[in-house]
């Protein structure tokens with residue numbers, strides 16, 4: 001078998017923001033059931049276990065949303081633990097996570113650094129453009145207080161490896 005790359009959306013379309021152009025904001029309302037909630041740790045276990053039963057060389061696991069951080073740090077700590085448990089052939093591991101940054105704290109940053117996550121931060125162009133289209137459910141901007149929103153500032157604050165333009 002070749003390397004296996006997983007794209008896991010553990011919060012499906014759930015998000016703590018409400019960007020003007022978001023696909024999910026209206027799309028989830030068209031579904032028979034708008035949301036099935038957050039992914040359980042049991043499902044996470046099944047997905048990771050099966051990936052390692054097929055993979056050779058490497059396993060990549062990318063988390064995306066909606067907003068994946070809604071699942072909480074303990075969900076991702078469990079993902080790391082499961083990878084260590086099932087990686088009996090010592091395959092190369094690559095973690096990635098795309099976030100809107102809204103709920104990122106020092107604790108998250110430490111977790112990302114410690115576990116070598118490649119983190120994509122969704123930023124739309126200039127500060128003015130970003131703030132116009134990307135906001136929370138009350139219309140408030142999502143750039144953290146004290147942050148310039150620049151790449152250098154974000155790298156210093158969180159150890160982000162690169163900003164990402166959309167998700």
Ligand code: SF4
Nearest residue numbers: 015017019022066100
């Ligand atoms: S952060 Fe992403 S998922 Fe959340 S509302 Fe904005 S575009 Fe949609």
